[in-house]
Each structure stands twice: as structure tokens, then as C-alpha cells.
Amino acid sequence: MDSTHRLVPLFTSQQIASRISELAAEIKRDYHDRCPLMLGVLKGSFVFLADLVRQLDFPVELDFIRVASYGAGQETSGRVKLLSEPVAAVEGRHVLLVEDIVDSGITTDFINGWLKAKGTASVKLCALLDKPSRRRREVGVDYRGFVVPDRFVVGYGLDMDEKYRNLPGISVLNGE
Secondary structure (H helix, E strand, O other), X not given: OOOOOOEEEEEOHHXXXXXXXXXXHHHHHHHOOOOOEEEEEEOOOHHHHHHHHOOOOOOOEEEEEEEEOOXXXXXXXXXXXXXXXXXOOOOOOEEEEEEEEEOOOHHHHHHHHHHHHOOOOEEEEEEEEEOHHHOOOOOXXXXXXXXXXXXXXXXXXXXXXXXXXXXXXXXXXXXX
């Protein structure tokens, strides 16, 4: 680990696992008869999506979308670039967008608009973390894991310049 960054635990792997079980129960209730397309936003959502989908006991399809808005910093650039579209057809599908964190809302708003323009039947959002204090675009989070303070968080798929994704829990970077 880079010694210039101090990490202060925010959520343990046990707390995350417990909350994911609760989210999965909500998703089962709403999607058990729809075979949704669960669309993970890369790279950050991959750990969360893997744990979430293993809790679901009904047919789902998985795919990914990759966008960029951060680069190497801790602040969004405000511009979103689509790097990779899903392979699966989204037209007419019930899409459950799976995000690691909703922060400014800019990226999520961009993806929602892109999906709606492609003719989805519905789009709902499942986010492990929600940071409403940083919103610049209003987006609704239908399935929310945790609300987090206005601090930079890493771990459990979330990174800072591609580091810390492998941590089993979620921590505040630099102990902010």
C-alpha cells in the first residue's frame, strides 16, 4: 500500500454483505418475473455486481458498460465519455443499472439518457454507495446500499487512480 495515503474504515466486508442481502431481497421482489438485464458500470461495480448477482435466484442477464469521467483525480471532469457499450441488446429490456457509487450524478445521468435513447422498457438504479451531498444532476437511486459523507472512499471495487479496488471493505482515503 502507498504510505502517503491513510485509510480509515467506513464499512466492513460483513456490513457490506449484510446490506447486499437486503438489496437482493428488494430486487427479487421487483424483478423475479422479468429476467432483467443487470448492467454493471465498469470498473468500480464489478465486485458489488458479482456479490449481488449471486444472491439472486431467478434468471438475469449480465453485461457491462464502461464510461470515464474522472481520470486520475478525485474530482469528476464533468464530461462523460462512453468507452464500451454493452453487447446485449437493451431495446425493450428492463435494465437494472448497477453502480459502485453515485456521486455528482453526471455519469449516471449520462448512462440513463443513453439507455432511454436506446429504447429500454425501464431503467432502475442500484448503487452500493450514494453521496447526495455532491449531486450536480438529480438521479433517483432505486436500490441504495449506504449513504456516505462527502469524503473520497476506496475499496470493494472503488479506486483512486486504479489503486485500492482489492480492499475487502470500504475506507475513507486519507482519513478525511
